[in-house]
Amino acid sequence: MPWNKLMERLQTSTSNSPSSDGDLLLDVTLAQALQLGNSRAAEVFENKYLPLVRATAFRMGGERAVDLVQNFAAELVLPRQTKPPRIAAYQGRTILANWLRVVVIHFCTSHFRHKEAEPMTAEQADEHELPSGQRADFAPCQELVRPLIQESAGQLAAEDRVLIKWLLLDEVPQHQVAASLGIHTGNITRRRQRITSQIWRGVLQAAGKRGQERNAHDCLELILTDGDHSLKQDLGTVLAQVICPESANQGVP
Amino acid sequence: MHGSLSDERLLKRLLHEAEASAAPPLDHADEETIALFAAGELSTAQRDAVVAHLADCQECRLLTAHVLQDQAAGLGYPRQTEAVVEGQGAKHAEMPAEVGVRPASRSPALSSVRWRTILTTAAGLLAIVTLSSLYWANSGPREAIAYREARNKLEQGEFADARALIAAAEKDGVHSDRLNSLDAQALRGIPAAISLERAGRLSDFSYELGGVVARDPDSLPYRGGMAAAEARLADVPGIELELLLNRGHLRLTQGNTDAAIKDFAAAEKAAPESPLVHLGKGLAAFMHEDFADAEQDFRRARELDPSNISAAINLAMTLEERGQDQAAMLLWRELLQRELPSSERERIHAHVRELEEAKP
Numbered sequence: 186m187p188w189n190k191l192m193e194r195l196q197t198s199t200s201n202s203p204s205s206d207g208d209l210l211l212d213v214t215l216a217q218a219l220q221l222g223n224s225r226a227a228e229v230f231e232n233k234y235l236p237l238v239r240a241t242a243f244r245m246g247g248e249r250a251v252d253l254v255q256n257f258a259a260e261l262v263l264p265r266q267t268k269p270p271r272i273a274a275y276q277g278r279t280i281l282a283n284w285l286r287v288v289v290i291h292f293c294t295s296h297f298r299h300k301e302a303e304p305m306t307a308e309q310a311d312e313h314e315l316p317s318g319q320r321a322d323f324a325p326c327q328e329l330v331r332p333l334i335q336e337s338a339g340q341l342a343a344e345d346r347v348l349i350k351w352l353l354l355d356e357v358p359q360h361q362v363a364a365s366l367g368i369h370t371g372n373i374t375r376r377r378q379r380i381t382s383q384i385w386r387g388v389l390q391a392a393g394k395r396g397q398e399r400n401a402h403d404c405l406e407l408i409l410t411d412g413d414h415s416l417k418q419d420l421g422t423v424l425a426q427v428i429c430p431e432s433a434n435q436g437v438p
Numbered sequence: 439m440h441g442s443l444s445d446e447r448l449l450k451r452l453l454h455e456a457e458a459s460a461a462p463p464l465d466h467a468d469e470e471t472i473a474l475f476a477a478g479e480l481s482t483a484q485r486d487a488v489v490a491h492l493a494d495c496q497e498c499r500l501l502t503a504h505v506l507q508d509q510a511a512g513l514g515y516p517r518q519t520e521a522v523v524e525g526q527g528a529k530h531a532e533m534p535a536e537v538g539v540r541p542a543s544r545s546p547a548l549s550s551v552r553w554r555t556i557l558t559t560a561a562g563l564l565a566i567v568t569l570s571s572l573y574w575a576n577s578g579p580r581e582a583i584a585y586r587e588a589r590n591k592l593e594q595g596e597f598a599d600a601r602a603l604i605a606a607a608e609k610d611g612v613h614s615d616r617l618n619s620l621d622a623q624a625l626r627g628i629p630a631a632i633s634l635e636r637a638g639r640l641s642d643f644s645y646e647l648g649g650v651v652a653r654d655p656d657s658l659p660y661r662g663g664m665a666a667a668e669a670r671l672a673d674v675p676g677i678e679l680e681l682l683l684n685r686g687h688l689r690l691t692q693g694n695t696d697a698a699i700k701d702f703a704a705a706e707k708a709a710p711e712s713p714l715v716h717l718g719k720g721l722a723a724f725m726h727e728d729f730a731d732a733e734q735d736f737r738r739a740r741e742l743d744p745s746n747i748s749a750a751i752n753l754a755m756t757l758e759e760r761g762q763d764q765a766a767m768l769l770w771r772e773l774l775q776r777e778l779p780s781s782e783r784e785r786i787h788a789h790v791r792e793l794e795e796a797k798p
Contacts, residue, residue, distance in 0.1 A: 240583040244508055276470060283473040290504045291469060327455060334456040343486075343493035350493075353450040354457070355503035365476060365506055367485065381449055405448060 212281035219262050220272045230258050234285060241286050245293040253296055254289060261288075326404035330388070333401060337387025341380060348373075349380045457496055467491055467498045476505045581612045588620050597624040619681040622667035626688065634687055634714045638748040640724060640755050643690055647755065647789040664692055679708045679715075686718045690725065698722040713743035717752070724756055732756045747776065751786075767793055 218226035238257045242250040254260070261272040275284050338346060344366055351357040352373075363370040392401035467475075467488055474480050475488045492499040584607035591600035601624045604617050623629050628637070641647070671685045686701035702719040709715055720735030736753035739746055750773055757766035770790050774783065 236583065240587070241508065243587075245504065274468060274470065278470050279473050279477060279479060283477050284470050286508065287469040287473045287476070287501070287505055290508060291501050294501065294504060330452055331456050334452045338453065338456065343490040346493040347489050347499060349449075350453060350457075350499060351503055351506075354453055355500060355507075357503045357506045361506040361509060364478065365502075366489065367478075367482070384449060 209277060209280055213275075213277035216272050216275045216277070216281060219258070220270060222262065227258050227262075230261075234281065237282055238285060238289050241289040242293055245290055246297060250293045250297075253293060257289070257292075260292070326407055329392075329397065329401060330404050333388045333391045334384070336391045337384045340387055341383065345376070345380045345383075348376065349384070352377055466495060469501075472498065472502050472505060476502060476509060581607070581614050581617070584612055585614070585616055585620065588617070588624075592620055592624055592629050597627050600624040615681065616678065618670045619678070619684055622670040622688065623684055625667040625670065626664065634683060634717050634748075637687070637691075638714070638717050638721065638752075640721065640752050643693075643721065643725065645724070645755065647785055664688065668692065679705055679712070682708065683714060683718060686722070690718070690721055693725070695722050695725045699726060711742060713739045713746055713749065716742065717746065717749050720749070720752060720756070724752065724759075729756055729759045733760060747773070747778065751782075763793065 215226055215229060219230060235257065238254050239251050242254040246253075262270045264270050271288060275281065338349075341349070348362060348366060351362050352359065359373045360370050363373050368376075388401060388405075389398055392398045471480075471484075471488060475485060480488065492502060584603060588600045588603040588607075591597075591603060601621060604621045604624070607617065667688055671681070671688065682701045682705040686698045686705060689695070689698035689701060698718070699722045702715060702722050705712070705715045706719060716735045716739035720732045720739060723729070723735060724732035733753065733756045736749050736756055739749035740753060743749065750769060754766045754769040754773065757763075757769065767790070770786055770793075773786060774790070778786070
């Protein structure tokens, strides 16, 4: 059956709106036809899905992101250097709208990360504002604590690691975290507290194994200290000499 | 050692640094798997495999976090009820066979998977499409997106753009009561959320200090587009607070106090503690010449929001209507102690002088 006829028949029995359960067949057909370069399929995509693409992009990065996805149909079907076109990755396991949302978000975040400077996190911004001498004060402590944190966090269950990173680093709302991990929202706060204590316990235990429990404790206090730069500098110098004499001699003015 | 807040602040900082120095994994979850995960459409085993990957893959975790945040914005799509994912996708070192990887080059096998999907879903489609078309006719993401975008424009004061967005949505067959309400607000050039704040004084409805109707009604604010706005809102059943306040204010502006009273009464049921509801209700009662009710509502509005100047001015005027000149005078004097637009201050000053001169 010619493509146009097929689409007409399918579309007369479905609304001109984003997909629901029953539209999977139409979605898969549309994706296949788009990949084959059918112009009618491109037209259907523009009418039916481009508003969703633009709205998702807008939420990700405002008008700048909307500009990025103006020709998203082409972005989906054009071959990419050594890779097949994006649309080839859609296999019809979920509705096209769900897949498109992830693709658009991925496309926008990748673009902003590669083409422009990634927005600084609050921590990076804080650090950015510190004079270089004060940043150097932290270096020995960071060197000490980083592997301890990695070791401690690495001992957590995978679900706990994802949960704490989503909540602390990515600021995903608690109810979304709960829904995606299949746990009750009411458990999230308790679980968050439990994971936090578990990480600290792990850090101090790991430091203890290396005979550096006291230094690790002081480092944590130092990193946490905000505002009092002279205290930071003093502590930093002392700790740098105790923890990493070589880096203290080389790195701290 | 630390309080819980500083614990988390410190942990956040350290996790961030630890993550920055960790080596990224070679493979990533494919976008369709992340979509299925975010939509809650994976089996427990599949979900656990994705979680295990997310625990150590910053890129996939961040992408999933963005998708979840996007969903949290209230624009999630409906779930797929029939799982068609078993046995698909290329294999990942740490994932079961059904969870795919990104990037995945397309093989002939994948084409056959896609067409197998077509065949397996074809039977279900015929039964579902009728119901789904009914469901999507007046709701769903397109309505939500149109509403959100139009509302943003309205709040930025871009009324023509808001109307254009609503018109485009309606042309595509997207209709809803709240889109009607937004369009009515855009027609009048004032968002409902601030209509009573900006134009909630009796003087905005042609009642002047110390007297009754004094001005040419056409010179009053927010009278543009009233007929079209009324037409937009006439048949809307009205269950949302914003819509009720919007329509109540419009009807007050039109002098249709009976209808306004009904809207504000319904609004009070929805939000009995809203000062704006009581302000609107008091205005409607005053214009209906139920001054005792008006006094009660303006007092309640002031209790709920002591900074509300409109409620104070309206109450003073109501007290005068009720012959409580002394109480009114106290309130006028109190008002003169507060920050007021200079023209309003002068009017109140003049009025207070008149009242003092009229004293026996």
